Amino acid sequence: MLTAIHRGKASQCFNGEELDWKELFSGSEDSLTASIFERLFYLPTDLFWFILRNSCYDNDDLPKDCGSLISKEFWPHWDATKTSNSNYIEPDIFIRFEKFDLIIEAKRYDKNQQDPEQWKNQIDAYKNMHDKKLYYIALGGIRSEKKEKCNNVIIFPCQWNRILRAVKKELSNITKDVDATDAPILLRPIFEDLLLAFNIHEFAVGEWFETMPHLDSYINNQSLVTLSDLPFN
Structure with a gap:
């Protein structure tokens, strides 16, 4: 495709329009996220993680070894209990590795699209379900190349380029x-x-x-x- x-x-013509x-x-944003990560997931897990980790800024605190890939999910719907959302929480990608879990929140363009309140809601929703070590990658739309902390989880900035x-x-x-x-x-x-x-x-x-x-x-x-x-x- x-x-x-x-x-x-x-x-293709739809209602007379091409x-x-x-x-x-x-x-x-969604087609970019799916198109890139669907293909990255075809790679051996260690190579996938090597590419993603090295693409993050200020990444010293990101583990070099992720272990095996347990599961991956695009746009999961999580219970919004204890968050500021009324319906559900939807991170872009949720990955469970053997050694830690990972949330990726992707934005299409380069600057000032990431929202710390969205980070907090996703982390709170995650903690409603899991208690594993969690890392968070803010991909695109970043305001800084320095890692941050949100609700005791490290947020690692990254760019598509x-x-x-x-x-x-x-x-x-x-x-x-x-x-x-x-x-x-x-x-x-x-x-x-x-x-x-x-x-x-x-x-x-x-x-x-x-x-x-x-x-x-x-x-x-x-x-x-x-x-x-x-x-x-």
Whole structure:
């Protein structure tokens, strides 16, 4: 679907109007969040966490080891008891790792969209259900590059462009390593798809998969392994 949108093939008439899906997607916070994180979740857990952790500012207090990925959920609805909301609480992403839990609140643009009251409500709602160690990433819309504390939980600022740079770096490493075998070369399509998702949402991706050598030039007999053999946890 991302390729169809990028190539202008996803247009369709609705009530006599042709929709420009790329224009609709470009400013959408929810489609950006889903498009990027759905693909990041395809990566082995340790690589996913390495990219996300290193994309955060002031990240010394974020553990380097997350353990295995237990569960992930987009836009869960949590009980609003003991919060300032009357209906429910809805963080963008909730991830349960073996060693800690993580809330991600994503904003589409770069400055002054994050709301500390929203952080507090989400943390309070989380504490209604769980008592595990919790970390919180404020992605996009940040006011500072310094971590903060909210209700005894550390809030780590992050920007979409920092995730993009990390993705480009990983793809570049794979592309340059002509002797890459097994897992690394099979991860390349995921990183290419991530660049496509960023491009559709109007991020400047620079040189990306259309200008890179075809994957076949990097495949050798030793690299022909099945995805089921990869260490995804």
